[in-house]
């Protein structure tokens with residue numbers, strides 16, 4: 001009799017987004033004339049940059065010719081893209097990263113989940129609370145998380161690092177021994193960023209203990225404060241203890257196009273093995289690369305025109321974030337995030353629960369948000385608002401929220 005991976009049985013249902021959808025549908029059925037505004041989305045809405053579109057068109061035409069046709073590409077990605085990334089995302093910021101340390105992929109979500117393949121099942125994993133659920137669920141699937149407690153909302157073998165107002169949404173270094181540390185800055189969902197000093201403390205901690213930091217910087221393009229690092233590799237020592245995940249999804253509107261990359265430095269070794277070699281082995285065995293046309297589109301993000309166009313789109317979302325943040329703060333809510341991030345993290349008024357405030361905004365303002373409790377117990381008492389909507393909708397949503405507070 002075939003046995004399933006029993007770890008899948010332990011996973012709780014993907015409660016957050018199904019429950020939001022259920023409540024939104026129920027509201028829509030009762031209020032067919034009310035126009036809902038969605039500030040819950042974690043997806044971009046602005047079209048691809050013209051430079052990306054023309055590069056992709058040209059690549060499609062190439063594929064239709066005898067000379068230009070390409071079959072399987074390198075599993076790690078084409079050199080033209082790996083070189084552009086090394087130059088613009090790393091060397092230009094003083095981070096020593098070579099093209100052969102960059103692995104192009106179809107998403108940071110896949111990479112964050114797949115990276116576990118190269119690590120033993122008995123490593124102790126540390127995650128932030130609240131957290132992007134992918135880090136937790138993929139470790140649970142691999143058998144690293146132990147048992148889930150519905151009552152506590154936590155897995156028995158994971159080390160949770162609370163990110164709260166008290167610590168400025170910056171997790172403290174774990175007190176117990178951990179081996180793999182997931183960090184995400186700018187953070188989803190809190191919108192918090194990490195300073196150079198904070199990241200240095202993490203790198204020193206990981207280096208001295210032989211731990212590995214798994215650094216997700218999917219939102220680095222939203223950093224506006226020049227003192228905030230965009231990459232963990234801007235930090236001294238990180239080449240010996242960190243892996244970084246990046247994506248064109250939020251940076252350049254590629255959520256439907258699928259292109260991302262993971263950086264595994266050559267200096268990173270554990271158990272006498274090079275993690276760059278292991279990841280290369282994993283990718284060449286289980287992955288066959290990102291489409292040529294998509295990689296040409298991603299390369300165009302680094303052209304002069306592409307960079308200017310992408311900047312403008314990021315600026316559009318950053319402006320939405322300012323509108324949300326200023327509008328809610330002006331109405332007396334305690335808000336954070338939204339300055340170097342597309343997410344604003346707002347404290348519910350009068351100690352209201354996340355879901356109660358979500359319902360109030362849905363029922364009375366017709367605005368969809370995301371309850372913070374859905375990202376972990378420390379998210380209780382907060383909601384997440386996203387800057388990925390339209391400018392008019394965002395302004396109207398903020399006005400509607402202000403009117404019901």
Ligand SMILES: *Cc1c(COP(=O)(O)O)cnc(C)c1O
Nearest residue numbers: 107108109132188218247249260
């Ligand atoms: C959106 C997001 C990503 C990007 O995922 P892709 O698979 O590249 O689209 C990665 N990490 C976090 C925390 C995200 O919110």
